[in-house]
Amino acid sequence: MIKAVLTIDDMPQENTIPIIDYCLGIGIKPLLFTIGEFAEQKPEIVIYALQKGLIVGNHTYSHANLSEVTLDEGIEEIRKCDEVLDRIYNEAGVERKIKVFRYPYLACGGENNKAYTDLLRDLGYKKLDDTGVIAPGYISNGWKFENGTNCSFDCQEYMLREGSDMTMDKILQNIDEAFGKAEQTKEQEHIILTHSHDLTDEREPLYYKTMIERMLSYGTEFVEPKFMDFWSLS
């Protein structure tokens, strides 16, 4: 049986509260990542998540690709979102016990990666505990040693867009491969990446429910996120 942590990026959007309610209703506590400027526009949705006991992490201020912007711009992106989160946690009356970060596009900053490690450490960040993740691609890509929260299974539902040949059938086939194949069901963990996107809901209503139900059909156990230090990793 696979254990999995569900991570949801790019909140807050209109479908964020329905996603939270669906997940909590079936006992799943997702880890959320917010885009700072969206959070400023819709703080009430972030507050809703926090008051439901969920952790909201930093996903930069404007969803910047940190492998493409300058180091100064990247630092500003992380700091600004961090400050927005401080304010909103405060407004929600919730102590910000855990700070986590995820790189937009999973673009880990290229040659600036080490500088981001220093920044995130200094700001008190941890990362999602991924010691149980053994997916080969996760290890060979070096993600096990990253300072941000990466993923070992990307749902790719954000590709459900006009002009793309991605379909829900293909997404479900990928889930079957990763979660349903006998040789892959031995004890291991997955970090699942999905998104809170209103555009996806327009194309594929309740996409998150369809995907999660398929994972559950294989006995996947969704576990609460735990966290670890990253700066001692090589």
Ligand SMILES: [Zn+2]
């Ligand atoms: Zn994102």
